[in-house]
Amino acid sequence: MAPLCQNQTGQDKPAGDLAWTVLDAANDLGDTATIEACRRVIDANLRGVEPATSDMAVVVAFFG
16 A cells, blocks of 8 residues: 555645645535545545545546
């Protein structure tokens, strides 16, 4: 399992940074499902484990 400091999203930002950005936007919009997914991704990042694929799909798709 690679830590999220590496680029695992196919995006220019590492997954942890992306999750924080999406969390900020989701908080502004009151999108509770996305907020929870971001929190789980961030928590996984802090624990050094890989986040759930479903949570990453929510985070990556937020701006798409």
